[in-house]
Amino acid sequence: MKLSKPQLIVNGKRIDGRGPQDLRQIKIEVGVLKNADGSALVEIGGTKVLAAVYGPREVVPRHQEQVDRAIIRCRYRMLSFSTLGERKSPAPTRREIELSKVIREALEPAVLSMQFPRAAIDIFVEVINADGGTRTAGITAASVALADAGIPMLDLVTAVAVGKVDGVIVLDLNEIEDMYGEADMPIAAMPSLKRITMIQLNGVLTPDEFKKALALALEGIDKIYQLQKEALRKKYVEIEE
Amino acid sequence: MSESVLMKRTIVVPGDIIVVDKNASVEGANLYKLSDNTYIVTTISIQDYEEGEKKKIRVVSLKGRYIPKEGDIVIGIVTDATLSYWLVDIKSPYPAILNASDYLGKSFNPALENIRKYLDIGDVVIAKVTQFDRSRLPTLTVQDKGLGKVIEGSLVEIEPSKVGRVIGKKRSMINMLIEQTKCDFVVGINGRILLKCPNSDIEYIAILAIKKIEEEAHTVGLTERIKEFIINEKVKRGLIRYETE
Numbered sequence: 342m343k344l345s346k347p348q349l350i351v352n353g354k355r356i357d358g359r360g361p362q363d364l365r366q367i368k369i370e371v372g373v374l375k376n377a378d379g380s381a382l383v384e385i386g387g388t389k390v391l392a393a394v395y396g397p398r399e400v401v402p403r404h405q406e407q408v409d410r411a412i413i414r415c416r417y418r419m420l421s422f423s424t425l426g427e428r429k430s431p432a433p434t435r436r437e438i439e440l441s442k443v444i445r446e447a448l449e450p451a452v453l454s455m456q457f458p459r460a461a462i463d464i465f466v467e468v469i470n471a472d473g474g475t476r477t478a479g480i481t482a483a484s485v486a487l488a489d490a491g492i493p494m495l496d497l498v499t500a501v502a503v504g505k506v507d508g509v510i511v512l513d514l515n516e517i518e519d520m521y522g523e524a525d526m527p528i529a530a531m532p533s534l535k536r537i538t539m540i541q542l543n544g545v546l547t548p549d550e551f552k553k554a555l556a557l558a559l560e561g562i563d564k565i566y567q568l569q570k571e572a573l574r575k576k577y578v579e580i581e582e
Numbered sequence: 583m584s585e586s587v588l589m590k591r592t593i594v595v596p597g598d599i600i601v602v603d604k605n606a607s608v609e610g611a612n613l614y615k616l617s618d619n620t621y622i623v624t625t626i627s628i629q630d631y632e633e634g635e636k637k638k639i640r641v642v643s644l645k646g647r648y649i650p651k652e653g654d655i656v657i658g659i660v661t662d663a664t665l666s667y668w669l670v671d672i673k674s675p676y677p678a679i680l681n682a683s684d685y686l687g688k689s690f691n692p693a694l695e696n697i698r699k700y701l702d703i704g705d706v707v708i709a710k711v712t713q714f715d716r717s718r719l720p721t722l723t724v725q726d727k728g729l730g731k732v733i734e735g736s737l738v739e740i741e742p743s744k745v746g747r748v749i750g751k752k753r754s755m756i757n758m759l760i761e762q763t764k765c766d767f768v769v770g771i772n773g774r775i776l777l778k779c780p781n782s783d784i785e786y787i788a789i790l791a792i793k794k795i796e797e798e799a800h801t802v803g804l805t806e807r808i809k810e811f812i813i814n815e816k817v818k819r820g821l822i823r824y825e826t827e
Binding site: 378411492566 | 593595596597598599612614622624625626643644645646647675676677716717743800
């Protein structure tokens with residue numbers, strides 16, 4: 342039962358002052374961890390996600406290895422202090438196990454895993470602070486970390502959520518909009534190849550709304566994609582002075 | 583969506599598209615062919631141009647794991663000893679096998695001898711990759727000049743994709759390093775460099791120089807800058823007085 346649903350859209354502005362088609366403020370940092378082969382820290386509004394990539398490396402346990410390609414393993418986790426209110430148990434929940442799989446499957450089409458048979462690529466996604474859109478931020482961060490690790494990829498994978506809040510199609514939902522909105526649709530895509538690697542829908546959208554939402558999401562993905570590339574380039578340009 | 587503009591030396595990232603016109607060719611191991619003249623970059627790389635009769639675009643990866651190739655000289659660290667062979671870490675996704683009979687140059691009977699008498703875990707070897715086809719583990723040999731167990735020196739690890747820069751065009755960088763530091767360098771293609779230096783001060787400078795090369799591998803005019811850097815460091819440590827060159 343939802344108690345006292347707040348008014349989510351007032352005078353065309355959303356609860357945090359954005360217009361319906363605005364993204365939250367985004368910050369992408371590359372190579373934040375020294376021990377990892379590749380890493381990235383992505384901040385989208387209040388959501389803060391750290392991704393680390395190791396590999397390609399030897400597969401342990403051995404029986405998991407595939408003779409024709411590298412296996413990709415992904416672990417998505419929310420830290421105990423990442424959520425509001427009650428402390429989250431550090432044990433992996435059903436939701437976290439599912440999201441690990443979703444993130445892995447969103448990234449798999451991009452990674453050229455055939456180049457490293459019998460190896461493993463490990464992706465760790467840790468949510469430091471959760472404010473809606475952690476899976477999309479996780480995918481965005483993980484793909485930058487994969488590129489930073491030098492793992493061959495067809496394209497960066499970028500993700501963003503769209504949804505319906507108070508009857509309006511909005512981009513990049515935050516926690517409250519996600520909780521009280523009518524629909525939430527996270528989408529991941531490879532923009533250069535114009536391919537979608539993940540699409541999920543929670544709630545109800547009419548076919549027309551769906552089309553509108555998809556177009557809006559792809560627009561948002563393009564913006565984040567440019568930021569991802571910029572962040573990767575910046576790491577090397579900085580040294581050049 | 584993101585066609586790269588034809589410019590000198592740019593940094594390209596996964597997803598960047600390179601379109602090649604008729605009078606140009608493209609070269610690079612990290613490219614994925616989308617259609618006849620369209621390629622997609624798969625790793626963070628430097629895109630460079632070579633003007634000539636035919637324009638050539640070269641894409642060199644800036645990061646990535648070492649993948650063994652037959653004939654490569656690598657520096658490995660023994661991680662495990664079995665009855666008749668050692669497993670050697672060569673910084674690739676796959677551990678390499680060094681057979682005891684190859685190391686000794688004669689047949690080896692594990693019933694009579696302990697393999698650890700010759701090489702134990704943690705020992706460093708310079709070896710050559712003899713065979714690798716991705717379906718089996720790479721194998722190594724030490725039966726060549728300059729190969730075998732390392733007993734002295736220090737080891738520096740760098741990004742394997744930047745080894746080419748430490749050697750330089752026609753060995754220009756490595757020759758400059760040898761000339762300036764009087765150290766002995768063995769460069770493993772897998773990103774390990776073995777140094778044997780006359781004293782610890784020089785060794786420290788040589789390591790700093792190698793790390794600087796790794797950091798600035800994608801910049802132009804590096805050899806000259808590293809040379810200056812080494813001379814400056816030597817002056818700072820009072821090893822030489824300032825020379826005007």
